[in-house]
Amino acid sequence: MRLQDKVCLITGGGKGIGAATAIAFAREGAWVEIGDVDTAAGQETAQAIENELGKRAVATHVDVTDARSVARWAADIMGRHGRIDVLFNNAGISAVGPLHEIDQSLWERVMAVNVTGVYLVSRAVLPIMMDQKSGSVINMSSCIAALGLMRRAAYAATKGAILSMTKSMQVDYAPYGIRVNALMPGTIYTPFVQDYIERSYDDPQSAIQGLKARQLGGELGTPEDVAMAAVYLASDESKYVMGTGLAVDGGVTAGKFS
Structure with missing residues (x-):
């Protein structure tokens, strides 16, 4: 029970890494709050947790690009639990193509979800953690922030921004007992x-x-591989890990055998 009774928020918790992390958090004793623009997917994940562990998850329709939607979600969670211990900024989308072929509307949409979404949710949650003098924020970056990958310029720009944002956030919020780290999956x-x-x-x-x-x-990699890294960063086991980007990438950024 590495997260016993911690209140853990996960954006994009309906599918993939978000869903796997929601389940892993609940298995470790957390109260899980799933925010997802895909309401049905979020509810499916919450139902899976309830079937296995009892009612330890709530799914809410949340648009991370909408400040009012995010503010309502944070207020509802405070009404249910009175605290927020972990924020996993996982929601994200991708764009494929070389830069000159990316339509501006798609570029702006990827930036809105992947970067502004992290800003808006963090802005709503951080004052709560500051009052508590504790908390762990996990931002979803990518190993693409450390290397080049063909036809991924828009996505890479957002994930590089998240890694840099994570480091500066850590400096700002360390005095409040808040840790801020990033995951960098492959x-x-x-x-x-x-x-x-x-x-x-x-x-x-x-x-x-x-x-x-x-x-x-x-x-x-599997979603569960990343989920277990998120459990570590959410737990008190990582209390001395601050402002880092944790690679979970099968060694792709380490190099090649030949």
Whole structure:
């Protein structure tokens, strides 16, 4: 019970890494608050937690790009629990293509969800943690913040911004007992990635094998791999980990055997 009775917020908690983390947090004893623009997916994750562990999760429709939606969510959680211990800024979207082919509306949408969304949710939650003099904020960056990847300029720009934001946030909020860290996953085989591969490649299996070849371990990551790293950063076990980007990438940023 590494998160016993901690109140943990997860944006984008309906699918993929967010859903896996919501379940992992609940198994460690947390009260889980799932915010997702996909209401049905969020409720499905909450129901899965309830079926396994009892009523330890609540799903709420939240648009991280809408300040009023975020403020209502934070207020409702305070009404239920009176505190917020962990914020996992997980919600995010991607864009594929070289920079000159990215439409401005798509660029702005990716920035709005991936960067402004982290700003808005953090802005709503941090004053609560400051009053408590405690809290852990986990921001979802990516290993793409540390390397170049073809046709991912828009997505990479947001994840680099999140990593830099994390470090500056840590400096600002350390005096309040708040830790701020980032996760930097590699290629994680989520439903999003599976759908992208199936729509983008004539031979999806060959594409998957190509992705595996980039990993030192020769396998793609699972949502659960990232979820367990999030559990560590959320727990008191990581009390001396501050302002860092934790790579969960199968060694892709470490290099190659040959």
